[in-house]
Amino acid sequence: xxxxxxxxxxxxxxxxxxxxxxxxxxxxxxxxxxxxxxxxxxxxxxxxxxxxxxxxxxxxxxxxxxxxxxxxxxxxxxxxxxxxxxxxxxxxxxxxxxxxxxxxxxxxxxxxxxxxxxxxxxxxxxxxxxxxxxxxxxxxxxxxxxxxxxxxxxxxxxxxxxxxxxxxxxxxxxxxxxxxxxx
Amino acid sequence: xxxxxxxxxxxxxxxxxxxxxxxxxxxxxxxxxxxxxxxxxxxxxxxxxxxxxxxxxxxxxxxxxxxxxxxxxxxxxxxxxxxxxxxxxxxxxxxxxxxxxxxxxxxxxxxxxxxxxxxxxxxxxxxxxxxxxxxxxxxxxxxxxxxxxxxxxxxxxxxxxxxxxxxxxxxxxxxxxxxxxxx
Numbered sequence: 001x002x003x004x005x006x007x008x009x010x011x012x013x014x015x016x017x018x019x020x021x022x023x024x025x026x027x028x029x030x031x032x033x034x035x036x037x038x039x040x041x042x043x044x045x046x047x048x049x050x051x052x053x054x055x056x057x058x059x060x061x062x063x064x065x066x067x068x069x070x071x072x073x074x075x076x077x078x079x080x081x082x083x084x085x086x087x088x089x090x091x092x093x094x095x096x097x098x099x100x101x102x103x104x105x106x107x108x109x110x111x112x113x114x115x116x117x118x119x120x121x122x123x124x125x126x127x128x129x130x131x132x133x134x135x136x137x138x139x140x141x142x143x144x145x146x147x148x149x150x151x152x153x154x155x156x157x158x159x160x161x162x163x164x165x166x167x168x169x170x171x172x173x174x175x176x177x178x179x180x181x182x183x
Numbered sequence: 184x185x186x187x188x189x190x191x192x193x194x195x196x197x198x199x200x201x202x203x204x205x206x207x208x209x210x211x212x213x214x215x216x217x218x219x220x221x222x223x224x225x226x227x228x229x230x231x232x233x234x235x236x237x238x239x240x241x242x243x244x245x246x247x248x249x250x251x252x253x254x255x256x257x258x259x260x261x262x263x264x265x266x267x268x269x270x271x272x273x274x275x276x277x278x279x280x281x282x283x284x285x286x287x288x289x290x291x292x293x294x295x296x297x298x299x300x301x302x303x304x305x306x307x308x309x310x311x312x313x314x315x316x317x318x319x320x321x322x323x324x325x326x327x328x329x330x331x332x333x334x335x336x337x338x339x340x341x342x343x344x345x346x347x348x349x350x351x352x353x354x355x356x357x358x359x360x361x362x363x364x365x366x
Contacts, residue, residue: 001254002254002324002325002327003244004247004248004252004253004254005247005323007252013199014197014198014199014202014204015199016196016197016206016220016293017196017206017220018204018206018220018300019197019200019202019220019222019265021197021199021201021204023200024249024252026189026249026323028247028323028324029324030323032323032324032326034267034323036249037199037200037201037202037249038249038250039202039250041250062184063299064185064187064188064211065295065299066207066209066219066220066221066299066300067221067222067224067295067297067299067300067301067302067303068295068298068302069187069190069207069296069302070187071185071187072295072298074298087260090242106255106282109341109346109348110346110347111249111285111346111351112248112250112255112346112347112348113296113297113347113348114250114296114297114301114303114348114349115248115250115251115255115257115281115346115347116246116248116249116250117201117249117250118250118297119250119251119252120250120297121346134227140188140209140211140213140215140217141185141211141212141213141215144184145184154360154363157292157296157352157355157356157359158292163293163294163295163298163304164294164295164296164297164298165294165295165305165348165349165351165352165353166297166349166352167297168294168348168352168355168356169340169348169349169351169352169355170348172351172352172355173340173351176337176340180337
């Protein structure tokens with residue numbers, strides 16, 4: 001693996017309420033110089049939850065996704081609040097978006113969305129031993145809740161409305177964990 | 184599923200060479216109004232390639248990812264050029280980044296990265312029947328090529344340096360396709 005490129009300069013180039021674009025002037029170890037743009041990462045990270053109920057159904061939500069201007073089917077997810085651990089955030093989001101708390105929470109993996117130009121990553125968390133518990137969320141409209149048999153995720157991942165790469169990864173990572181940690 | 188929110192207004196709010204942020208003023212079907220920000224989508228889409236050689240190894244690259252300021256292990260990927268189909272782009276990227284062309288290319292699924300605030304999506308393409316062929320790329324330094332036994336992707340997806348959600352999804356989608364379309 002080559003030595004990391006040297007960052008010669010970081011320049012803020014565009015700013016909005018949510019997005020902060022910066023230009024990176026880089027010198028690679030072979031002497032080549034390039035300028036790359038990336039979204040600066042702020043905040044405390046994010047969580048995505050694979051929550052399995054006692055009938056082995058995974059809990060999904062259908063929500064409006066502004067990037068696509070369409071409704072999508074995906075896993076519950078959200079930002080980690082200041083002072084929260086990832087597992088605490090997962091349990092809170094689950095209560096806000098799906099109406100369950102979880103007595104068992106396991107961090108499966110921290111995955112990235114588009115690492116070439118974003119530092120954002122999300123903690124994929126497996127939640128089991130669920131109990132009914134509702135916390136108020138900040139959604140503009142109630143989320144539709146959908147359950148799906150976890151044994152049938154092959155059908156789910158071929159649906160056009162279930163196409164978020166991180167959610168597909170999350171389901172397969174959960175299956176892999178459960179295969180490797182049975183019982 | 185509720186009716187899609189009405190877009191009341193789209194306002195450009197920040198611009199850089201690569202990123203175009205817009206604000207969406209939305210009215211949800213329940214009357215609730217919100218402003219969301221998203222990255223505007225331009226270009227012709229993108230491709231990510233799961234290329235399997237005759238020994239059933241998947242072709243990986245190790246490249247610098249500016250979002251993380253680190254080297255990552257991932258699948259070959261890139262933007263679709265104007266006038267190219269997704270399969271043509273996959274075959275070109277494979278020749279640029281890995282040094283192989285493919286006689287067999289199958290589109291597995293179009294997946295999104297962060298659909299709540301980005302419209303970007305990537306076509307996951309399975310490539311087989313490879314032959315040596317090199318096209319010049321535009322990388323600042325030569326990419327390191329890594330091959331990995333496709334039967335051992337469980338070990339790969341647990342590595343810290345293989346954490347791009349779309350690449351994890353791509354591997355599992357390819358395995359699912361090959362299980363459903365044997366021989």
